[in-house]
Amino acid sequence: MKILIIEDEPELKNIVQNFLESEQFIVEYAEDYKSGLEKIISYEYDCILLDIMLPDGNGIDLLKEIKAMHKKDPVIILSAKDSVDDKVAGLEIGADDYLAKPFHLAELLARIKSLIRRKKQDGENSIAYKNINLLPESRKVMINGDELKLNRKEFDLLYYFIIQPQKTLQKTTLAEAIWGDYIDQADSLDFIYSQIKNLRKKLKNAESEADFQAVYGIGYQLI
């Protein structure tokens, strides 16, 4: 899996690079518009992470170039400008996703994984962990071949865990990724606990082999 990061902030680039490499991705990077464009022309990537503000140009323009070349590489826009305009413009031109800085690394990983999976339609469609089979497109969860009924938010929650099994996901990350702006930090901790508890009960009733484990003070893991 090859990923291109086009980001002029070296610190941020390093963090994302280290994180993605630890997740077994091959990471290349460009720090400006020109070198970014060169890389895009010469190679093919499974995912491109594109910053909007570049020292010698605008990420939106670069995105237009990509689309003009009829490249199919999925693009995630990373922007500090948390503005609706940019988001709309980016998605209209053909970006596949949009993440406002600062983002949780877990969230970035989730988005990259789902993009890559969407792109590879020929490959297997479901994500399996132990005896759980999750079908992202039809939003179904199968345990031992039986369907487990989950509501929208419960599905999103399980999906988040299942693409990063045995990794500790922080409560705040989960809250923001799934409930977005609607949640207030203050309430999130107990709230997430109760949501996990519900989901855990459902998994247990369906005889799932996977279970959640609390990491004290931090979050939860799917084990």
Added chain:
Amino acid sequence: MKSSLKYYTIKYLIVVLLLIIAVWAALFYAFILDEVYDNVDDGLKNRKIQLVKAAYQDEKLLENTDFAFNEFKIVPVSEAEYNNRNKFYNRTYYMEYDDDDEPYRVLETGFKDQFGTYRKLTIRTSTVEEDELIYDLSIALVVLYFFLVVSIIFINGFLLNKAMRPFYKILDKLKKYQFGVTSPPIAEKYKISEFEELNVEIDEMIVRNELAFHQQKQFIENASHELQTPLAIVIQKIDLLIQNEELEEKSLNSFVEVKNDLRRMVAINKSLLMLSKIDNSQFNKVEIVNFNKMIGDLLNEYEDFIEFKHIDVNVLEKENFISDFNPDLANILLSNLLKNAVKYTFEKGNINIIIDKNQIIFQNSGSQQSLDKTKVFNRFYKKGTDHTSTGLGLSIMMSIIRQYPNWDIVYEFEEEMHYFIISKNNKSLSD
């Protein structure tokens, strides 16, 4: 008192014109009267000469001691009474034709007849009636004044309408002008150079302002970008540290706490950015928003939290609240209201949402004490030491409401319920 340009000039013209006409009338009257008396007196003096001459030739005339057919009388006087100087005065005599006393001009003089007797000669002639003259003159002047004023109003109105049309056009343009919405400058030909100048100056000013506005917007966005990036770096470094499984639990927890505080900083930064965007009227696209529907959608989004806190939510839709509004702002406004209500309602509390034609009321139970009504919408207003709030949510609502004239938001506390009431004035419907 303020009056329109048209009436402003007319007001002064009417008063000044009245003064001018009054002064002119007085002068005119004096001159005319003077000229009339001058003529009459000359005639009388001429007649005196003729009469004295005639009396010398025909002594019968001397017996004419009363005004009869002749408009003169000659009476003998003593030497002491004798005065041969011409004396003019006005007097009224009965006139049969008018059956009334009428003004006469009278010449009184003396002469010595051929016999050496002193005689007093009085000659009279009918003259102008001053009161009637004044009366006629006044009527004529009132009519003149009236026509002058009417024609001035008419000409003034016509000229102003014609000459000031570009001015009103420019005024209209300024009224419609909205910050951040650049409309193409309309090239206009003006016959009056001042208007041409005014229009050019205004267009230039708008361009300068827009530029300053744009630069400021850019500055705010760049500042936020500059702030977000280091924040993002720190947060993500901590993220990586937390992923590190070698860390012991105690330091892990500290990192999580640091991260949470940093995320609060991010939230404050975002809220400030949002506030400045709203205050800069950057959300100026308006469409018809159905608030009932939006509240319904938002309640769906908050379902999990409402259920989690076992809050009883009642929505009473008396009417549809539909208005022209920026949909993004409406969403921020309503979700802030709802989030606020959910956050400050204790478990198993109540939230009532009452939607009327021109008002939406959010009621929630919660703290038993009222918030400070004068400060509740201020930036960074917090009750006690609530470090979970940015203190900006309510001031964002206020900023949004301030974007719309005739809209209002107030906070009330009654019967242990907190009320946030959004209302709009009916006037805005006719706008």
